[in-house]
Amino acid sequence: MxxxxxxxxxxxxxxxxLALARRLADDAxxxxxxxxxxxxxxxxxxxxxxxxxxxxxxxxxLAVFLKDGQFDLLVDATHPFxxxxxxxxxxxxxxxxxPLLSLRRPGWSAREGDRWQAVPHMEAAARALGPQPRxxxxxxxxxxxxxxxxxxxxxxxxxxxxPPPEALLPPDCTCLTARGPFALEGELxxxxxxxxxxxxxxxxxxxxxxxxxxxxxxxGLPVIxxxxxxxxxxxxxxxxxxxxxxxxxxxxxxxxxxxGV
Numbered sequence: 001m002x003x004x005x006x007x008x009x010x011x012x013x014x015x016x017x018l019a020l021a022r023r024l025a026d027d028a029x030x031x032x033x034x035x036x037x038x039x040x041x042x043x044x045x046x047x048x049x050x051x052x053x054x055x056x057x058x059x060x061x062l063a064v065f066l067k068d069g070q071f072d073l074l075v076d077a078t079h080p081f082x083x084x085x086x087x088x089x090x091x092x093x094x095x096x097x098x099p100l101l102s103l104r105r106p107g108w109s110a111r112e113g114d115r116w117q118a119v120p121h122m123e124a125a126a127r128a129l130g131p132q133p134r135x136x137x138x139x140x141x142x143x144x145x146x147x148x149x150x151x152x153x154x155x156x157x158x159x160x161x162x163p164p165p166e167a168l169l170p171p172d173c174t175c176l177t178a179r180g181p182f183a184l185e186g187e188l189x190x191x192x193x194x195x196x197x198x199x200x201x202x203x204x205x206x207x208x209x210x211x212x213x214x215x216x217x218x219x220g221l222p223v224i225x226x227x228x229x230x231x232x233x234x235x236x237x238x239x240x241x242x243x244x245x246x247x248x249x250x251x252x253x254x255x256x257x258x259x260g261v
Contacts, residue, residue, distance in 0.1 A: 005031040006252060007071045011089060012036055013043065015208055016103055017077035019241045021046035029252045033069075037078075037085065039143070059091035066096045073251065075244070077103040081202055083229040090234035099251065100235030103244045107205040107228055108213060115222040123147045125200050125224045129154055134197040137190070139212060140226070141202075145169060157194045181208035187215035200224045 006029060010021055013036045024032045025048040034051040036043045045051045056062040066074060076089040086102070093100035110116045119125045122140065126147040129136060133153045138145070142164035148156060149170050156173040158164060163175055174194070199216050203225050216223050238244045
């Protein structure tokens with residue numbers, strides 16, 4: 001008995017997505033396409049796996065892409081804050097009648113010694129900085145800086161993978177470009193050399209960027225933590241690459257085989 005590979009669309013852009021893609025590249029049971037949103041000009045792409053960049057035209061466009069491409073399975077391994085993409089994936093999978101697997105890494109939790117203030121969105125984070133001038137490290141990406149323009153009394157040190165658009169920059173800022181993972185020693189040096197008073201970040205979770213939280217804890221610095229958006233609950237959800245591989249293994253094993261001639 002033989003069976004053709006399962007066609008899988010992997011919505012990526014995270015370290016977990018890359019790790020999963022690299023494992024799938026060597027699995028003959030799957031024919032995988034790795035897709036990124038295209039917001040980063042030079043995204044890290046998996047070797048040995050077909051990739052694409054760009055949007056689909058919303059949930060309806062994604063559903064058409066899945067049907068036209070004759071995909072069997074959709075995997076959402078996008079960033080925990082990519083709420084619109086995850087909502088589109090959920091809606092498209094239902095419209096296309098296709099199984100959806102979501103890979104969502106756990107968020108960070110405050111530990112003893114942390115000075116966290118949880119806020120629901122970026123506008124609240126900007127207001128939480130208060131009226132007194134502070135030196136603020138922003139590790140929130142390059143596209144959500146606009147709310148901090150309304151709080152120009154602070155000096156912002158903005159770290160992102162690529163330079164932010166000038167139109168979004170607060171008037172008093174320093175821009176640094178760097179790609180994780182980041183080591184604790186480097187984060188301690190950054191906070192000290194830039195004389196940071198407060199860190200603003202998203203609760204992205206994962207180990208690649210967690211060192212900044214350890215550094216803030218060691219230095220006794222406050223952290224304004226933007227909580228995750230509420231994501232749709234559709235299909236199956238796992239929290240690790242290994243769990244995703246286990247789910248996919250079960251999915252492939254339970255698939256009816258095609259009898260050869």
